[in-house]
Amino acid sequence: VKRWLRRLRAVFRRGAVDRELDQEMALHLELEIQKNLRAGMTPYEARRQAHIAFGGVERFKQQTREARMLDWVGGLSLDMKLGARMLLKHPALTAVGAVAIAVGIMIGAVSFSVIETVTDPALPLEQGDRIVTVQNLDAAEGSQARQTHLHDLEAWRAQLDALEELSAYRTVNRNLVAPDGRIEPVRVAEMSASGFRVAGVPALMGRYFTEEDELPTAPAVVVIAHELWRTRFAGAPDVIGRRVRLGPTEHTVVGVMPKGFGFPVNNRVWTPLRLDPLGFGPGGAPDIDVFARLAPGSTLGGAQAQASAIAARLAADEPETHGSIRTQVLPFARAFLDTPQLVWVFYLVQVVLSLILVAIGLNFAILVYARTATRSGEIAVRTALGASRARVVAQLFTEALVLSSLSAVIGLAAARYVLSRINGFVAILGGEQVPFWWRFDLTGRTVLYVAGLAVLAAVIVGVLPALKATSSRVQATLQRMSSGRGLELGRRWTTLIALQVTVAVAVLPIPLSVFAGNLGFQRPVTEISTTDFLTATLYLDRLDALDGRAGSDEDFGARFEALRAEVVRRLQAEPEVTAVVPTSVSHALAPSGGGRVELERGGSGDGLGGPAPDAEVDLHATQTSLVDVGFFRAFGIPVLSGREFRAADTVPGANAVIVNRTFVEEVLGGGDPIGRRFRFPAGVGDGSGAEPPPWLEVVGLVADLPSTMGGKAASRMFYRPLVPGDVYPLHLAVRVQGTTPAEFTNRVRAVAMSVDPVLRFGTVAPLDDAVARAGEGERILKLVVVALGFSALLLSGAGISALMSFTVTQRRREIGIRLALGAARYQVIFNVLRRALRQVGVGLALGVLGSALLMKLLGQSMDAKDWMLVAMNAALMAAIGTVAAIDPARRGLEVEPTEALKGE
């Protein structure tokens, strides 16, 4: 240990070690001299003899170091030191590179973590990799829909002996009422008793299910999660035997599972799966999810082969129901991907995202090359002094590695932050539907991957320019140096500058427009106050075997309609409630559609005689949102002209719409909108191209409202009345007074349960929270896009600047000569700028074109605002280019003409 410490010290404190050596030598020399003096030599002779005996001091220190076998380490540490010094010497370049590469690394790390967790999940259970899912895919439907029925489970249990403990579960939603009186919607896993044995986790208290619990006549029992026990039973030790209500039925608690157990998905409540296969006709049994453990000695491939053989036999026996069924055996965790076959898509995404880093790296490498080129003299001298090419390349690589390591640290920190945001976002979005093992975090493998990325970046940034710089014949470089010239930038570099500008101009408006949206670049909107509101989503659960499927049959619709009306009536009767408004989404307002509309010509009433569908008509992009009849009044939004919606507007065939100001100005061309008519042109929506939908008539005008609650963007909106019976589930915005939305949530749930115990409010939350959640995904995306855009802007600016100053520097001699020949200074500057800006100009022109093209590809129509952004961006790049060119040009003017001529 001590030895290694010493060695480490020798590497990192080389100076101190060398000083000690010096001291030791000095003492030796001095003692030697003293001895010689004692022997009677003259002081001069004594010193001379001592030095002769000693030999060359430096040579020795070198030998001593070599004895430590440290030389190569020393070389490396020297390179690192040099690297750090170079980075400090060019702080701007360093900052630009570090930030840009860090952004690339961050994106790579985030996607790697997410993709690793999603595609290669380690199920945190004992031998979790041996737990598999068995599922049927119906290839005939073309959609690869999963079609696993209760009857399949029976067949597999009988025949699939590569698997053991074949089990099934399905998820149903229930209101859970614990003794504390609080009502909470939970996703209940109805699971085979054997499912717990597959998971292999014993109960913390009590027991889990046995096969007897699956009998229809057995008493209703429930197993609860640790978390539920702590929160709803206050961790009571006597919880076993207590009663819990799930929807209409009382259940007895028989077991508590240990902390962290959420199998099969992210469940907190388990009941036995009590479906009798005999109760259903062939193909009519309910959908279930089937899982099992691989039997000892069997493999995934073996189980798959057996399952496929069974499927083939079934297809032959019962072509009606099983003709197109394929059976798939997958690792359990993998089945949570929507299309597990498409894992490779994720890997492709990973590769593409890694390419972002490569692109950033290459971009930065151009910059570094420009700098390396200015160091070509140094490199040539080193080579001439005997440094091998490998040595020089290694030095430049080490320099780049110092930089990319710095970036890796920054990138990892940023990735960690983004992952925590994503975790929060996924939890909000998916809740109990997110598998309990999906926790995105930086794993050891992520760090390894990032280290790989850092090395890759260093190779691109360091080695490519170094190879380029060292390949040019040293002889030639030395000659050029002696004549005062550096490396030449040829046609290639001119092209590079133009390309750099093109890319910058083409790509940047997109993040800029994201920014602009954030900065309130658009029209001001009338904010809608969401305080005092809570939002609640109403579902109707069914208790029959088809539970879990959304209601589609008529009975269900009629029943929901009646119950819904009763819930709204009872809510309105609550003393604290001042308004109940059905909305189309949980955060109350969002565009539910949109498209291009055509205006009725001339304003006459004969709508059916309007322009033929194929005639040239002006189409206007718009967005539309469904709002309840009482929406504007409840949210205190004044109707500026015309009228509000009435109940009569919700009957079939009614055509009233309310528009906002932007719609009036940009679509209708101003003026009084009341009575104006427009419609979606024929062929939009139905695709038949026959009869166009009926004309819509403007009956009212409101101010510019945000297109989503809490949003800042105004667009051309028109509102249509929401018909509550048309939507399932139903979202309600409830305004309360004398209490807070948060306090009132349990009351809202209780009202629904009082109407029917299977009426369940999913989310109940203050509307403010729902609005904030709805924007979270967009905010994360914005964060990433803005980070990317920012680094692109940095790189482009720095790139253009570096290349411009480099090219102009190349021409300093020429400038001197021109001056010597009597050119006026302004002429020279003009000449330099003209040539430099021609490159930027070409890039600008191409970039603007590319930008328009890109916007079109992304489905964005370019309006005045977008053009302005593109123009601003182009102006910025032109400005950067000009400023970058002026400074070296000015320095060029200071060149003494005689100096310049001397070089010739």
Next chain:
Amino acid sequence: VRGTLDLLILKALSLAPMHGWGIAQRLEQLSKDALRIGQGSLYPALQRLEEKGWIDSEWRTTDQNRPAKYYELTAAGRRALGAEAASWREYVNVVEGILGTTGEAT
């Protein structure tokens, strides 16, 4: 030969801890001036031995109150000295034996 110098240094240090110059002097003394240790080989050898963990170093002051690096035999060094000395003697014996035979034959 390098191995020989290492052995001699170990031997010198087995008597008392010493600084570099002291080791050179002691070896000259012991060899009755027959050996002059080149400093060019002394210090690298010391580093090498320290690397092997046979000797240890420490900064102390000399009698003249000058800071000097004193070297000292470690337990491993003491064992090594025994082993090296034994193998040296064996080597000498073998060489001696060979030289003796040749002498008789001549």
